[in-house]
Amino acid sequence: MPTLDRHDDVFVLDIGDGENRFHPDWIASVDTALDEVEKATGPRALVTAATGKYFSNGLDLDWLLANADRQQEYAVSVHELLARMLALPVVTVAALQGHTFAAGAMFSLAHDFRVMRADRGYWCLPEADIDIPFTAAMSALIQARLSPQTAHEAMTTARRYGGRDACAAAVVDRAVAEEEVRGTGVEIARAQAGRAGTTLGTIKARMYAPVLDALRDRERPLG
Numbered sequence: 001m002p003t004l005d006r007h008d009d010v011f012v013l014d015i016g017d018g019e020n021r022f023h024p025d026w027i028a029s030v031d032t033a034l035d036e037v038e039k040a041t042g043p044r045a046l047v048t049a050a051t052g053k054y055f056s057n058g059l060d061l062d063w064l065l066a067n068a069d070r071q072q073e074y075a076v077s078v079h080e081l082l083a084r085m086l087a088l089p090v091v092t093v094a095a096l097q098g099h100t101f102a103a104g105a106m107f108s109l110a111h112d113f114r115v116m117r118a119d120r121g122y123w124c125l126p127e128a129d130i131d132i133p134f135t136a137a138m139s140a141l142i143q144a145r146l147s148p149q150t151a152h153e154a155m156t157t158a159r160r161y162g163g164r165d166a167c168a169a170a171v172v173d174r175a176v177a178e179e180e181v182r183g184t185g186v187e188i189a190r191a192q193a194g195r196a197g198t199t200l201g202t203i204k205a206r207m208y209a210p211v212l213d214a215l216r217d218r219e220r221p222l223g
Helices: 025-038 061-066 067-089 102-109 134-144 148-157 162-166 178-195 200-209 209-215
Strands: 003-005 010-016 047-049 054-057 092-096 100-101 113-117 174-176
Touching: 003 025, 010 025, 010 178, 025 067, 047 178, 054 092, 054 102, 061 067, 067 102, 067 134, 067 200, 067 209, 092 102, 092 178, 100 102, 102 134, 113 162, 113 178, 134 209, 162 174, 174 178, 200 209
Parallel strands: 010 047, 047 092, 054 100, 092 113, 113 174
Antiparallel strands: 003 010
C-alpha cells in the first residue's frame, strides 16, 4: 500500500511495489497521504514514486468485474483523485521508474512535472487497444496536459512511449537513468517547494477549471 515520507521540504509518496492499480483501498490510502500534504504548513512539494517494474497499471479491472454494481461510484472516486492531484496547492512531480499505463498515465499527467526512466519502461494510453473508451473527463485531462498532436496520437493509436520518446513529445519533462529518477524528482520538487499555498492552488484551479468541472461531475462520471 502507499506510504508517505517527508525529507525536509519534500514529501515522497511511494504508491507501491506491484502494479499499483486503482483499488478502492489504494485510492483511499493515496487520499489520506494527500490530506497530510495539504494540512502541512510552510514550504513543501510532493514527489509521487513507486518501486519495481510498474509505476501504475491503472484501473483495477478485476475489482470492477467483481463489483459491476459499483461502477459509477468507482468512476467518481478515480475522477476525484485525478482532480485532487491536478489542483493540489503544492508543486507535484511524478517519478516514473517503470511502466505507466492507462489511468496510471493519466494520474502522472495530473502532476505538474514528470521524470521518466530513459532506457526501459513505457508510458501508454492503451484504451483504443483494450476497447475501453476514455470518459469525457479523462479526455479533457489528457488534452489539457498534452499538445494536440501528442494527445491525438497517444489516445487513438495506443502508442507506447519509451522515456526518450516521451520526453521528445513533452509527455514527460526529463528522461534520466534508472537510479536518477526519484532523485531528479526530489530535486525538481525541492526547487519549487516555496511556492506551496493558496495562491498556487488558485492558479491551478483557474487554469484547469473546465477539466476540474468535468472530473468533479458526479452526475455523469462515465459520460
